[in-house]
Amino acid sequence: MNKAIVxxxxxxxxxVHNxxxxxxxxxxxxLGKFQSKQDKDGSIRRTLQPISKTICAFLNTDGGRLFLGVNDDKIIKGITMSKNMLYHFFGSLRHMCEKFKPFSPISRIKVSILEVIPMDDKTKVKLKKVDMDKEDESDFPKLANHSVGGFFCDCFxxxxxxxxxxxxxxxxxxxxxxxxxxVIYQNEEGLAYRRRLASNKCVYLDDLRRMMHERNRLFVDLHDEVRHEIDRFIKFH
Structure with a gap:
């Protein structure tokens, strides 16, 4: 089915999964500077969180789905983009995955794109599947290069x-x-996250110890300081 009314x-x-x-x-x-603010104590707080945190948390828990274009009230608004911006998103996604440790999780990620079409009935929208492989590139001047990984690209x-x-x-x-x-994945910031209820929690040593007790499995390519703490815990406890 290529169309659906929702x-x-x-x-x-x-x-935990959505x-x-x-x-x-x-x-x-x-993220640009305007997407963070300084609190009264002088600390900098992000007003927008990078999606890599949630992807990392899903990877380290039980998987899940990210709906980009849906607000906190569960209303489908969609995100305004040109065709070049769609291509930019996929380039940025691959670039982000390449920065994950211990290796790229791109094989575990699948993206579906749906065009959001408003209907006369304000309580519904029509969703139309977009097939990037079948897009007619003659309709628009495709950019030769995209600047991925930064807060600006010409396609914007x-x-x-x-x-x-x-x-x-x-x-x-x-x-x-x-x-x-x-495998405990770390995002491009070098931080590991797990999904807990409807939020992402940074994985600390206590979390790793609990996970090790729950599952007799191997953790690979952790930061040296984390590996040292785990080895010390196993040796003395």
Whole structure:
């Protein structure tokens, strides 16, 4: 089925396996200065969190789905993008995965793109599947290069110049293979996350100890200081 009519709001809750976002900023380096603020104590707090945190958390837990273009009220708004911006997103996704440790998780990630079409009935929208492999590139001047990993690319200028549409991205992260050795992924910041309820929690030493007791598996390519703490715990406890 290439088209579907969906009621608003979505009959999906944010939980351990689902999260809603209204942006496509994958990495911390893609966030501009205006997307953080300084608190009274002088500390800097992000007002926008990079998507890599949630992808990392899904990878380290039981997988999940990211809905990009759905707000906190579960309403499908879509994200305004040109065709070049769609290509930029996929380039940024691959670039982000290449920065994950211990290796790229791109094989566990699948992205579906749906065009959001408003209907006369304000309680519904029509979703149309977009097949990037069948897109007619003659309709638009495709950029030769995209500047991925930063907060600006030439394709972003098209938001007010080229034809744009509203898109819903569904980023599906597959659950870990239960028969394979456990791998703790770290995102581009070098931090590991796990999914807890409807939020992402940084993995600390106590979490790793509990996971080691729960599952007799091998953890690979951790930071040296983390590995040292785990080895010390095993030796003296």
């Amino acid at each position: 009621k608003l709001p979505l009959a999906i809750e944010e939980d 999260e809603f976002r209204m942006h496509t900023k994958l990495m911390l380096t893609e 200028k098209e938001i007010n110049q080229a034809a744009t549409k509203q898109y819903l991205f569904i980023v599906q992260v597959a659950a870990p293979d239960p028969n394979a050795a456990t």
